[in-house]
Every structure is written in structure tokens, then in C-alpha cells.
Amino acid sequence: xxELPEVQTVVNTLRxxxxxxxxxxxxxxxxxxxxxxxIDFPAAITGRSIANLTRRAKRIVFDLDDGNRFYIHLGMxxxxxxxxxxxxxPKHTHLxxxxxxxxxxxxxxxxxxxxxxxxxxxxxxxxxxxxxxxLRPAQLARQLSRTRRPIxxxxxxxxxxxxxxxxxxxxxxxxxxxxxxxxxxxxxxxxISRLCKSIKxxxxxxxxHRGSTLRDYFDADGNPGGFKKLHSVYDRASEPCRRCKTSIxxxxxxxxxxxxxxxxxxxxxxxxxxxxxxxxVSSVHPGKSP
DNA sequence: GTCCATGTTCTTTA
DNA sequence: CTAAAGAACATGGA
Numbered sequence: 001x002x003e004l005p006e007v008q009t010v011v012n013t014l015r016x017x018x019x020x021x022x023x024x025x026x027x028x029x030x031x032x033x034x035x036x037x038x039i040d041f042p043a044a045i046t047g048r049s050i051a052n053l054t055r056r057a058k059r060i061v062f063d064l065d066d067g068n069r070f071y072i073h074l075g076m077x078x079x080x081x082x083x084x085x086x087x088x089x090p091k092h093t094h095l096x097x098x099x100x101x102x103x104x105x106x107x108x109x110x111x112x113x114x115x116x117x118x119x120x121x122x123x124x125x126x127x128x129x130x131x132x133x134x135l136r137p138a139q140l141a142r143q144l145s146r147t148r149r150p151i152x153x154x155x156x157x158x159x160x161x162x163x164x165x166x167x168x169x170x171x172x173x174x175x176x177x178x179x180x181x182x183x184x185x186x187x188x189x190x191x192i193s194r195l196c197k198s199i200k201x202x203x204x205x206x207x208x209h210r211g212s213t214l215r216d217y218f219d220a221d222g223n224p225g226g227f228k229k230l231h232s233v234y235d236r237a238s239e240p241c242r243r244c245k246t247s248i249x250x251x252x253x254x255x256x257x258x259x260x261x262x263x264x265x266x267x268x269x270x271x272x273x274x275x276x277x278x279x280x281v282s283s284v285h286p287g288k289s290p
Numbered sequence: 291g292t293c294c295a296t297g298t299t300c301t302t303t304a
Numbered sequence: 305c306t307a308a309a310g311a312a313c314a315t316g317g318a
Binding site: 002003006058073074075076077110112113156158165166167168211212213214215216217234256257 | 294295296297298
């Protein structure tokens, strides 16, 4: 459920309830949501207080007062909520942090999310690309320059840009007028700077509306996001484009639902999948080389 | 019963 | 060998 705007909204709503608070006790209902698997997580955090709460990519990072850190990833169905201490416990609640007067709960039915212990290593994860809200066009150009994947697939890759997901990639490509099947490494400098600008505009707008609630997403106070009704393409297949009235098209790309306007986002020039040029066909030897 | 889902990672293929 | 495509993970709702 959570991409950058949703994760940031969870952080924003959670932060005032947790920063400076003592973790008095911890209830862990399943050990298998933890990485590394053998960490004694309750022992490591009980009695500590939370010094800071931040977001990196789609991760919610807890800084403890002893310099240790861990992060929670919400996966597809994860939620972090603020609850009164004795409120009824919904299914799939895996972790409860008992603070001074409130509980923080992590609930995740599909369990694609989890908790990662970082210890006191301050290094950023080298597998994560730059943050999209501070992305510069030259950075984006460098990240895209050496891949021949479709731009949609490249933007979903967290090592290219960290924090976008299926909704905001589609929305950003629409805003930039770029077809999802365009080859990432073939975008012009002008298209890349337009894309860079569009990504930031879309994310800022989504943040202003506290993210998109399709079904599962709610912030730490239990409120849904309001951005879904402002989507241009995502989850709008066969509805009219808000800009030109053309029917929005849905295809599957990288195994993910992909929505776009075939008029506002012109298709790539020629080049279909599974085509080989005459030269590359004739250069392939039919038998084994000596 | 079927298909689909806001994500990531491992495996297979080209 | 590397890059990219595909499968797998687990649960619930339409």
C-alpha cells in the first residue's frame, strides 16, 4: 500500500506520538518478521527511548537514544497505528511498542513488510538510489542512461530512484507525457528534466493530500489519504483522460498493472518486443564455435 | 472456485 | 557474464 507519500504521511502522524517517548515494554507476536532472524529485538529496544523518526525510501526509520536504529517496511498491507493501551487487538498484529500512555502497533496481514535491525551503523543502504523529492535532472539522467528497460520498470527499481511505486510511477509518467514503454536510456535530456519535475510535482501534491487510499492504506491516526480521486491514470483504465478524453489504457509491464493515456503519452517509435534486426540475426552462428 | 492487489527478492531466461 | 523477465512470498476482497 505504501509509496513515498503514504510512508511520509505515516511518519508525520506517528512522529509526535513517539519522539522522546520511552519504550516501556514490547510485545512481539511473530519472530519471523525480523531481519536478521536471530535478533532479540524486544531486549534490544526495551528501556530505550525513541530519539527520532524519519523516512528513507519506503522505510520508516527509528533512531534510539543509544545510537541503535531499526526500520519498519510496510510492504503491501502493513500499517503502523497509535492505539490506547487496552484497545481490541485486530488479527495480524505482529508487534506492539508500549509507550508511556499509548501503544504503537504494527499490523501486516500479507507479511511482505517487516522489521530490519540496523544496529549503530550510520551508513546509508547502498542498494537505495536517490530520494525523488531532492532528485536533480543530471542525477536522474545518470541513473537512466545505462539501462534499456522500459522507463516504467526502471522507475520502479529502488536502486534507480528510491520511494516511487506503481501508483506514482504511472502518475509521474503521465504528468511528463512519457509512454511507459519508452526505453529508459533513450529519453532525451529535455524529457528527463520534464520527468524529474513531474515526479516532484506529483509527489508533493500527493503528500498534500496525505497519500492515496485504494483499500488498505491509513495513516497512524487511522485516516485515509485523499489523493486517489485526483489520480490521472492509476486505477482509471477505460475512463476518459482528464486532459484529452481518450480512454485510459491498462497493460501489464514488469508483472505490474500499468495505466497511461495513449494520446498524452505518445508510444515509442517502432521497436516492438521480440524483434531482432537482420544484422543481429545473421551474426548468430547456428552451430557451436570452435 | 478465479483473479487481482500501493512491494521486494530470489530464480530463470535470454 | 550480465540484464531483464518471471515466479514466489501470504492474505483477503471482489
